[in-house]
Amino acid sequence: MRPTQASFPATRLRRVRQSPSIRKMVSENVITVNDLIWPVFVRSGEKIEEPIPSMPGVMRRSVDKVVEAAREAADLGIPAICIFPYTSIEERTTDCVGAWNPENHANRAIRAVKTAVPEIVIMTDVALDTYNINGHDGFVENGKIINDLTSEALVKMALAQADAGSDIIGPSDMMDGRIGAIRSALENSKHQDVMILSYAAKYASGFYGPFRDAVGASDALTGDKKTYQMDPANSDEAIRLVERDLTEGADMVMVKPGMPYLDICRRVKDTFGAPTFAYQVSGEYAMITAASQNGWIEHDKVMMESLMAFKRAGCDGILTYFAPAVARFLNNL
Ligand code: PBG
16 A cells, blocks of 8 residues: 655655756666667668668668668667568568578578677567568468468578577567467577567557568558457457467567557566567657657657656567667767
8 A cells, every 4th residue: 555645735746856866866767778679670782771761760771781780789888689671572472481591681680790799689570571472470361361370480480580690589470379389499499598579469550650661561561460460459468468478488578569558568567577678669760750850849858758658667678769869869979
Protein backbone atom coordinates (compact mmCIF):
# COMPACT_ATOMS: atom_id res chain seq x y z
CA MET A 1 0.00 0.00 0.00
CA ARG A 2 1.07 3.54 -0.72
CA PRO A 3 1.80 5.50 2.50
CA THR A 4 -0.54 8.43 2.83
CA GLN A 5 1.12 11.75 2.12
CA ALA A 6 0.52 14.87 4.12
CA SER A 7 -1.86 17.34 2.59
CA PHE A 8 -1.05 20.88 1.44
CA PRO A 9 0.85 22.85 2.63
CA ALA A 10 2.91 20.22 4.51
CA THR A 11 3.29 18.58 1.15
CA ARG A 12 4.18 20.90 -1.69
CA LEU A 13 5.14 18.63 -4.55
CA ARG A 14 6.77 21.51 -6.42
CA ARG A 15 9.57 21.65 -3.81
CA VAL A 16 11.47 18.87 -5.52
CA ARG A 17 11.25 20.55 -8.90
CA GLN A 18 12.77 23.89 -7.89
CA SER A 19 16.26 23.64 -9.42
CA PRO A 20 18.12 21.58 -12.01
CA SER A 21 20.21 19.88 -9.32
CA ILE A 22 17.22 18.90 -7.20
CA ARG A 23 15.43 17.63 -10.28
CA LYS A 24 18.48 15.51 -11.11
CA MET A 25 18.48 14.08 -7.58
CA VAL A 26 14.89 12.88 -7.79
CA SER A 27 14.80 11.79 -11.42
CA GLU A 28 13.67 8.18 -11.62
CA ASN A 29 14.95 7.22 -15.05
CA VAL A 30 17.92 7.96 -17.21
CA ILE A 31 18.69 7.34 -20.83
CA THR A 32 22.25 6.47 -21.82
CA VAL A 33 23.97 5.19 -24.96
CA ASN A 34 23.85 1.73 -23.37
CA ASP A 35 20.12 1.66 -24.07
CA LEU A 36 20.47 1.97 -27.84
CA ILE A 37 20.28 -0.52 -30.68
CA TRP A 38 20.70 1.09 -34.09
CA PRO A 39 18.85 -0.46 -37.08
CA VAL A 40 20.82 -0.08 -40.34
CA PHE A 41 19.84 -0.98 -43.89
CA VAL A 42 22.26 -2.78 -46.18
CA ARG A 43 22.06 -2.99 -49.98
CA SER A 44 24.15 -4.10 -52.94
CA GLY A 45 27.02 -2.14 -54.46
CA GLU A 46 29.96 -0.22 -53.12
CA LYS A 47 30.42 3.23 -51.60
CA ILE A 48 26.67 3.82 -51.67
CA GLU A 49 24.64 5.79 -49.16
CA GLU A 50 21.17 6.13 -50.59
CA PRO A 51 18.64 8.29 -48.72
CA ILE A 52 15.21 6.85 -47.91
CA PRO A 53 12.63 9.55 -48.73
CA SER A 54 10.10 8.58 -46.06
CA MET A 55 12.84 8.41 -43.37
CA PRO A 56 14.86 11.63 -43.70
CA GLY A 57 18.40 11.11 -42.41
CA VAL A 58 18.27 7.30 -42.76
CA MET A 59 20.28 5.60 -45.52
CA ARG A 60 20.52 2.34 -47.35
CA ARG A 61 24.21 1.55 -47.31
CA SER A 62 26.45 -0.79 -49.25
CA VAL A 63 28.44 -3.20 -47.05
CA ASP A 64 31.57 -0.98 -46.91
CA LYS A 65 29.41 1.92 -45.71
CA VAL A 66 27.66 -0.27 -43.14
CA VAL A 67 31.11 -1.04 -41.76
CA GLU A 68 31.86 2.69 -41.52
CA ALA A 69 28.51 3.24 -39.82
CA ALA A 70 29.23 0.43 -37.33
CA ARG A 71 32.63 1.98 -36.58
CA GLU A 72 30.98 5.35 -35.95
CA ALA A 73 28.34 3.73 -33.73
CA ALA A 74 30.94 1.88 -31.67
CA ASP A 75 32.99 5.07 -31.28
CA LEU A 76 29.86 6.81 -29.99
CA GLY A 77 29.43 4.04 -27.41
CA ILE A 78 26.37 2.43 -29.02
CA PRO A 79 26.54 -1.25 -27.98
CA ALA A 80 24.61 -2.84 -30.87
CA ILE A 81 23.40 -2.49 -34.43
CA CYS A 82 20.60 -4.39 -36.13
CA ILE A 83 21.09 -5.23 -39.80
CA PHE A 84 18.21 -5.22 -42.30
CA PRO A 85 18.68 -5.98 -46.00
CA TYR A 86 17.19 -3.95 -48.81
CA THR A 87 16.34 -6.15 -51.77
CA SER A 88 15.14 -5.00 -55.18
CA ILE A 89 12.18 -6.77 -56.76
CA GLU A 90 14.61 -8.75 -58.98
CA GLU A 91 16.27 -10.19 -55.88
CA ARG A 92 12.95 -11.57 -54.56
CA THR A 93 11.56 -15.04 -55.24
CA THR A 94 8.61 -17.23 -54.23
CA ASP A 95 10.89 -19.79 -52.56
CA CYS A 96 12.83 -17.05 -50.68
CA VAL A 97 16.18 -18.86 -51.14
CA GLY A 98 18.00 -15.56 -50.78
CA ALA A 99 17.10 -15.57 -47.09
CA TRP A 100 19.60 -18.31 -46.18
CA ASN A 101 22.21 -17.55 -48.82
CA PRO A 102 25.53 -17.03 -46.97
CA GLU A 103 26.35 -14.33 -49.53
CA ASN A 104 23.17 -12.25 -49.17
CA HIS A 105 23.61 -8.58 -48.27
CA ALA A 106 22.89 -9.11 -44.59
CA ASN A 107 25.32 -12.02 -44.19
CA ARG A 108 28.08 -10.19 -46.04
CA ALA A 109 27.52 -7.18 -43.81
CA ILE A 110 27.63 -9.33 -40.65
CA ARG A 111 31.00 -10.82 -41.61
CA ALA A 112 32.46 -7.45 -42.64
CA VAL A 113 31.34 -5.71 -39.44
CA LYS A 114 32.50 -8.63 -37.24
CA THR A 115 35.99 -8.34 -38.74
CA ALA A 116 36.28 -4.55 -38.73
CA VAL A 117 34.36 -3.65 -35.56
CA PRO A 118 34.54 -6.75 -33.35
CA GLU A 119 33.34 -4.96 -30.23
CA ILE A 120 29.89 -4.05 -31.55
CA VAL A 121 27.04 -6.50 -30.98
CA ILE A 122 25.29 -7.53 -34.18
CA MET A 123 21.59 -8.27 -34.24
CA THR A 124 19.87 -9.58 -37.37
CA ASP A 125 16.32 -9.88 -38.65
CA VAL A 126 14.71 -13.24 -39.29
CA ALA A 127 11.63 -13.10 -41.54
CA LEU A 128 11.07 -13.82 -45.20
CA ASP A 129 9.58 -10.46 -46.21
CA THR A 130 12.77 -8.97 -47.62
CA TYR A 131 13.33 -12.00 -49.89
CA ASN A 132 9.72 -12.84 -50.69
CA ILE A 133 8.22 -11.84 -54.03
CA ASN A 134 4.97 -10.89 -52.24
CA GLY A 135 6.50 -9.08 -49.25
CA HIS A 136 5.08 -11.45 -46.63
CA ASP A 137 7.07 -12.75 -43.66
CA GLY A 138 6.13 -16.34 -44.52
CA PHE A 139 5.49 -18.56 -47.52
CA VAL A 140 2.13 -17.95 -49.14
CA GLU A 141 0.00 -20.74 -50.64
CA ASN A 142 -3.48 -20.03 -51.97
CA GLY A 143 -3.49 -16.72 -50.18
CA LYS A 144 -2.57 -18.28 -46.81
CA ILE A 145 0.62 -17.96 -44.80
CA ILE A 146 2.02 -21.47 -44.24
CA ASN A 147 3.29 -21.57 -40.67
CA ASP A 148 5.36 -24.75 -40.29
CA LEU A 149 7.07 -24.64 -43.65
CA THR A 150 7.97 -21.02 -42.98
CA SER A 151 9.40 -21.98 -39.61
CA GLU A 152 11.76 -24.47 -41.30
CA ALA A 153 12.96 -21.73 -43.65
CA LEU A 154 13.44 -19.33 -40.74
CA VAL A 155 15.67 -21.90 -39.04
CA LYS A 156 17.89 -22.03 -42.13
CA MET A 157 17.95 -18.24 -42.27
CA ALA A 158 18.88 -17.96 -38.59
CA LEU A 159 21.66 -20.56 -38.93
CA ALA A 160 23.14 -18.73 -41.93
CA GLN A 161 23.20 -15.52 -39.86
CA ALA A 162 24.75 -17.30 -36.86
CA ASP A 163 27.38 -18.85 -39.14
CA ALA A 164 28.17 -15.37 -40.49
CA GLY A 165 28.67 -14.12 -36.93
CA SER A 166 25.38 -12.65 -35.77
CA ASP A 167 25.28 -12.35 -31.98
CA ILE A 168 21.52 -11.86 -31.63
CA ILE A 169 18.91 -13.46 -33.84
CA GLY A 170 15.78 -11.32 -34.08
CA PRO A 171 12.80 -13.29 -35.39
CA SER A 172 10.30 -10.66 -36.52
CA ASP A 173 7.99 -12.99 -38.43
CA MET A 174 5.39 -13.92 -35.76
CA MET A 175 5.07 -17.57 -36.86
CA ASP A 176 4.14 -20.07 -34.14
CA GLY A 177 6.88 -22.35 -32.85
CA ARG A 178 9.82 -20.64 -34.51
CA ILE A 179 11.65 -19.66 -31.34
CA GLY A 180 11.83 -23.28 -30.15
CA ALA A 181 12.87 -24.47 -33.60
CA ILE A 182 15.60 -21.83 -33.93
CA ARG A 183 16.82 -22.39 -30.37
CA SER A 184 17.28 -26.13 -30.83
CA ALA A 185 18.94 -25.65 -34.23
CA LEU A 186 21.41 -23.22 -32.63
CA GLU A 187 22.09 -25.70 -29.81
CA ASN A 188 22.69 -28.50 -32.29
CA SER A 189 25.12 -26.51 -34.40
CA LYS A 190 27.48 -25.27 -31.68
CA HIS A 191 25.85 -21.84 -31.66
CA GLN A 192 24.64 -22.23 -28.09
CA ASP A 193 25.86 -18.73 -27.16
CA VAL A 194 23.93 -17.01 -29.92
CA MET A 195 21.07 -15.06 -28.37
CA ILE A 196 17.47 -14.71 -29.49
CA LEU A 197 15.66 -11.41 -29.11
CA SER A 198 12.14 -12.35 -30.05
CA TYR A 199 9.80 -9.84 -31.63
CA ALA A 200 7.28 -11.45 -29.31
CA ALA A 201 4.53 -8.85 -29.25
CA LYS A 202 4.50 -7.42 -32.73
CA TYR A 203 1.36 -5.66 -33.87
CA ALA A 204 -0.11 -5.38 -37.37
CA SER A 205 0.68 -1.70 -37.53
CA GLY A 206 0.37 1.21 -39.90
CA PHE A 207 3.54 2.59 -38.36
CA TYR A 208 5.74 0.25 -40.45
CA GLY A 209 5.01 2.11 -43.70
CA PRO A 210 8.36 3.87 -44.15
CA PHE A 211 10.30 0.68 -43.25
CA ARG A 212 8.60 -1.16 -46.08
CA ASP A 213 9.89 1.58 -48.40
CA ALA A 214 13.33 1.20 -46.87
CA VAL A 215 13.58 -2.55 -47.52
CA GLY A 216 11.78 -2.46 -50.87
CA ALA A 217 8.66 -4.27 -49.61
CA SER A 218 6.05 -1.55 -50.17
CA ASP A 219 5.46 -2.35 -53.82
CA ALA A 220 5.83 -6.07 -53.24
CA LEU A 221 3.35 -6.50 -50.38
CA THR A 222 -0.04 -7.93 -51.25
CA GLY A 223 -2.73 -7.76 -48.58
CA ASP A 224 -1.97 -7.25 -44.90
CA LYS A 225 -0.18 -9.14 -42.12
CA LYS A 226 -3.13 -9.56 -39.78
CA THR A 227 -3.12 -13.37 -39.73
CA TYR A 228 0.27 -13.35 -38.04
CA GLN A 229 0.87 -9.92 -36.50
CA MET A 230 -1.26 -8.89 -33.52
CA ASP A 231 -4.48 -6.96 -33.35
CA PRO A 232 -3.81 -3.50 -31.80
CA ALA A 233 -6.90 -4.08 -29.65
CA ASN A 234 -5.21 -6.84 -27.63
CA SER A 235 -3.07 -6.81 -24.52
CA ASP A 236 -3.55 -10.20 -22.79
CA GLU A 237 -2.55 -11.89 -26.03
CA ALA A 238 0.80 -10.06 -25.89
CA ILE A 239 1.45 -11.60 -22.48
CA ARG A 240 0.68 -15.09 -23.80
CA LEU A 241 3.03 -14.56 -26.76
CA VAL A 242 5.89 -13.29 -24.60
CA GLU A 243 5.46 -16.18 -22.17
CA ARG A 244 5.43 -18.66 -25.06
CA ASP A 245 8.62 -17.23 -26.59
CA LEU A 246 10.46 -17.13 -23.24
CA THR A 247 9.58 -20.76 -22.56
CA GLU A 248 10.80 -21.72 -26.05
CA GLY A 249 14.22 -20.20 -25.41
CA ALA A 250 14.14 -16.48 -26.18
CA ASP A 251 16.73 -14.57 -24.12
CA MET A 252 15.11 -11.19 -24.62
CA VAL A 253 11.77 -9.98 -25.87
CA MET A 254 10.50 -7.03 -27.83
CA VAL A 255 7.35 -4.98 -28.08
CA LYS A 256 6.72 -3.33 -31.44
CA PRO A 257 5.81 -0.60 -32.37
CA GLY A 258 6.99 1.41 -29.40
CA MET A 259 5.30 4.58 -28.29
CA PRO A 260 1.68 3.56 -29.01
CA TYR A 261 2.30 0.34 -27.00
CA LEU A 262 3.98 1.55 -23.81
CA ASP A 263 1.26 -0.12 -21.75
CA ILE A 264 2.36 -3.46 -23.24
CA CYS A 265 6.03 -2.72 -22.42
CA ARG A 266 5.12 -2.11 -18.80
CA ARG A 267 2.96 -5.23 -18.52
CA VAL A 268 5.63 -7.40 -20.11
CA LYS A 269 8.38 -6.08 -17.85
CA ASP A 270 6.28 -6.39 -14.69
CA THR A 271 5.03 -9.87 -15.55
CA PHE A 272 8.27 -11.56 -16.62
CA GLY A 273 11.20 -9.37 -15.56
CA ALA A 274 13.03 -10.49 -18.69
CA PRO A 275 15.23 -8.14 -20.73
CA THR A 276 12.58 -6.11 -22.54
CA PHE A 277 13.09 -3.97 -25.61
CA ALA A 278 10.87 -1.68 -27.61
CA TYR A 279 11.20 -0.87 -31.28
CA GLN A 280 10.60 2.79 -32.03
CA VAL A 281 9.59 1.99 -35.58
CA SER A 282 9.96 3.81 -38.87
CA GLY A 283 6.59 5.59 -38.68
CA GLU A 284 7.39 6.95 -35.23
CA TYR A 285 10.74 8.19 -36.54
CA ALA A 286 9.09 9.69 -39.61
CA MET A 287 6.47 11.56 -37.58
CA ILE A 288 8.99 13.15 -35.24
CA THR A 289 11.37 13.99 -38.07
CA ALA A 290 8.70 15.45 -40.36
CA ALA A 291 7.09 17.56 -37.64
CA SER A 292 10.46 18.94 -36.58
CA GLN A 293 11.45 19.66 -40.20
CA ASN A 294 8.27 21.72 -40.42
CA GLY A 295 9.29 23.62 -37.32
CA TRP A 296 6.28 22.30 -35.42
CA ILE A 297 8.21 20.54 -32.66
CA GLU A 298 11.79 20.72 -31.36
CA HIS A 299 13.69 17.75 -32.74
CA ASP A 300 16.14 16.95 -29.95
CA LYS A 301 13.67 17.63 -27.18
CA VAL A 302 11.02 15.34 -28.62
CA MET A 303 13.58 12.69 -29.57
CA MET A 304 14.90 12.50 -26.01
CA GLU A 305 11.45 12.66 -24.45
CA SER A 306 10.22 9.84 -26.68
CA LEU A 307 13.12 7.64 -25.58
CA MET A 308 12.71 8.48 -21.92
CA ALA A 309 9.12 7.26 -22.21
CA PHE A 310 10.44 3.77 -23.02
CA LYS A 311 12.67 3.74 -19.96
CA ARG A 312 9.80 4.89 -17.79
CA ALA A 313 7.65 2.09 -19.22
CA GLY A 314 10.24 -0.43 -18.02
CA CYS A 315 12.23 -1.09 -21.19
CA ASP A 316 15.87 -2.08 -20.91
CA GLY A 317 16.67 -0.73 -24.33
CA ILE A 318 15.26 0.71 -27.54
CA LEU A 319 15.79 -0.03 -31.20
CA THR A 320 15.74 3.42 -32.74
CA TYR A 321 16.81 5.10 -35.96
CA PHE A 322 17.72 8.07 -33.76
CA ALA A 323 20.52 6.09 -32.07
CA PRO A 324 23.51 8.04 -33.49
CA ALA A 325 21.71 11.37 -32.98
CA VAL A 326 20.91 10.41 -29.38
CA ALA A 327 24.50 9.33 -28.76
CA ARG A 328 25.82 12.61 -30.17
CA PHE A 329 23.30 14.53 -28.08
CA LEU A 330 24.33 12.68 -24.91
CA ASN A 331 28.04 13.14 -25.72
CA ASN A 332 27.47 16.88 -26.43
CA LEU A 333 28.74 16.45 -29.99
C1 PBG B 1 9.55 -7.39 -41.17
C2 PBG B 1 9.86 -6.23 -40.30
C3 PBG B 1 9.13 -5.06 -40.28
C4 PBG B 1 9.79 -4.19 -39.41
C5 PBG B 1 10.90 -4.86 -38.90
N1 PBG B 1 10.92 -6.15 -39.45
C6 PBG B 1 7.95 -4.63 -41.06
C7 PBG B 1 6.78 -5.48 -41.17
O1 PBG B 1 6.50 -6.34 -40.33
O2 PBG B 1 6.07 -5.30 -42.16
C8 PBG B 1 9.36 -2.79 -39.14
C9 PBG B 1 10.37 -1.84 -38.62
C10 PBG B 1 10.02 -0.41 -38.73
O3 PBG B 1 8.89 -0.04 -39.15
O4 PBG B 1 10.88 0.40 -38.40
N2 PBG B 1 9.65 -8.62 -40.67
